[in-house]
Amino acid sequence: MRLGQHVAMKPSEHEEWISLRAGEVRDGLGFVLGVHPSCLPHEMPSQVNGVTMIIVSGWSDADLPKDFYGMFRLESYE
Numbered sequence: 001m002r003l004g005q006h007v008a009m010k011p012s013e014h015e016e017w018i019s020l021r022a023g024e025v026r027d028g029l030g031f032v033l034g035v036h037p038s039c040l041p042h043e044m045p046s047q048v049n050g051v052t053m054i055i056v057s058g059w060s061d062a063d064l065p066k067d068f069y070g071m072f073r074l075e076s077y078e
Helices: none
Strands: 046-048 051-055 066-068 072-074
Touching: none
Parallel strands: none
Antiparallel strands: 046 051, 066 072
């Protein structure tokens, strides 16, 4: 959610894996934690609360729009 000139993450009631086809758009995502390891077999996976994933870290809302691994693009809309 936007608070002035900053974007704050709104916690979700649950976490979920989502699948997107090429060109498909998903609105309303609050926070993207990572990518399923089967999508990036050559990357080193991490464990987060017992779930194995490839972490998408090292970015902030100021970096958006941004492409990740050539697989998906995060954008921020007001």
